[in-house]
Amino acid sequence: MSDHRPLPLLGAPQTERRDAARNREALMCAAAALVAEHGAAAVTMDEVAARAGVGKGTVFRRFESREGLMGALLNQSETDWQASVISGPPPLGPGAPPLDRLRAFGRSRIEVTLQHAELIREAGRVGPRSYAAYSFTAMHVRYLLAEIGVTGDLPLLATAILAPLEVPILDQQVRIEEFPVDRVYEAWTDLVGRVVQR
Amino acid sequence: MSDHRPLPLLGAPQTERRDAARNREALMCAAAALVAEHGAAAVTMDEVAARAGVGKGTVFRRFESREGLMGALLNQSETDWQASVISGPPPLGPGAPPLDRLRAFGRSRIEVTLQHAELIREAGRVGPRSYAAYSFTAMHVRYLLAEIGVTGDLPLLATAILAPLEVPILDQQVRIEEFPVDRVYEAWTDLVGRVVQR
Known part of the structure; x- marks a missing residue:
């Protein structure tokens, strides 16, 4: 037997696990709301605990650190976004012509990436790209x-189309060079048009 | 007077400055040679000092840390590469048709970037992109x-063409996915062909 989990017990431990799940959910929702309201940089663990109605110790027990919490928010957002690509409504989800889906993918990815850029900064994970997300x-x-x-060489063409949507590039264009998001999207759509028409 | 440098003195200090420049040059050459021989990750400050024929203290006085030395090597290599683009022989330098120069730029940038990827890792600067280099x-x-x-929107098209040549992307393709460099270059050339033909 390679699985050394104890046999499930009735009563207290189960309740504890249910409480833990409920706390985690409450903390994630509270944190997401605070990030949306004030920006990730301004959010403190104290505020998250207060908003979720739990003690500060619980936040640290769940997420270890502020970075851990920001990383968890990032993962949740990425997972939700992937779900909307896989099974959400068209044109991002299935059911639209592939070029329409690709354009919707770009628009949506630009928005999600810009939201993620701040979380990534706060999670202290600017460097390594998330290989799973990529x-x-x-x-x-x-x-x-x-x-x-x-x-053509589709894996590398796909990478080329995706490269301008990476966090550091979009972040630089929109936050540092202050290009409007619409302009970035139009240019990306133009790039895709050039790539597919041949 | 906002400049508080002491008046230049004759004799000792000038010699000291000349010695310092000579030491720096010797250390950079020694470090570059060791990196080429053993890879940046394997190079120690002791080895660099021994190879340059100076004390270990001198290496730290010049570069503060191993990261500082790797960063200095990186800057030097980038500067040398830029000089070859600005005033080196064609087709990378001036004198060739622009599409030939663009292709030579891609080939050369891929090679330089892959060399830099290791130095960047060792310099501890994986995260922020060098804005000046970009x-x-x-x-x-x-x-x-x-x-x-x-x-079209040339600034953004330029970014799109450059994005697949960024360190994390090339590093992943060549080091993790183990694509041959030639394949990466061919795919980039194909991308450029699609972008310019319209």
């Missing part, structure tokens, strides 16, 4: 390119 | 696109 987008774009009928 | 390449690619006669 793999998901790469596979999706590669699939759409094939559906559109694009020929 | 600005140089963005300006150069934008200029070449205009020379080629490409129309």
Whole structure:
């Protein structure tokens, strides 16, 4: 037996686990709301605890650190976004023509990435890219390119289309160079048009 | 007077300054040679000092830390590369048709970036992109696109062409996914072909 979990007990431990799940959910919601209201940089663990109605110790027990909490918010947001690509309404989700889906993907990814940029800064994970998140987008774009009928080195063309949507690049364009998001999206759509028409 | 440097003295201090410059040069050359031989990760400050024929204290006085030395090597390499773009032989330097220069730029940038990826890791600067280095390449690619006669949002098209050449992306393709460098270059050339033909 490689699984050494104790046998499930009735009573107290189960309640504890249920309480823990409830606390986690409350903390995530409170943190997400505070981030939306004040920006990730301004959010403190004290505020998150107060908003969720739990003690500060509980926040640290759940997430270890402020960075851990920001990382958890980031993962949750990425997971939600992936779900909307896989099974949400078209054109981001299935059911629209592949080029429409690709354009919707770009628009949506730009927005999500800009929201994530701040969380990533606060989570202290500016450097390493999330390989899992990258793999998901790469596979999706590669699939759409094939559906559109694009020929060529699709894995690398997919990477090329995705590269301008990476956090440091979008963050620089929008936050430092102050390009309007619409302009960034239009330019990305133009790039996609050039890539697929051949 | 906002400049509080002491008046230049004759004799000892000047010699000291000349010695310092000579030491710095010797240390940079020694470090570059060791990096080329063993890879940046394997190079120690002791080895650099021994190779340059100076005491270990001198290395730390010049570069403060191992990270500082790696950062100095990185800056030197980037400066040398920029000089070869500005005034080196064609097709990377001036004198070749703009599309040939753009292709040579890509080939050369891929090679330089892969060399830099290791130095950047060792310099502990994986996260923030070097804005100065980025600005140089963005300006150069934008200029070449205009020379080629490409129309559109050239600053953003230049960014899109440059994005797949960023350190984390190339590093992942070549080091993690183990794509051959030639394949990466061919795919980039294909991307450029699609972008400029319209």
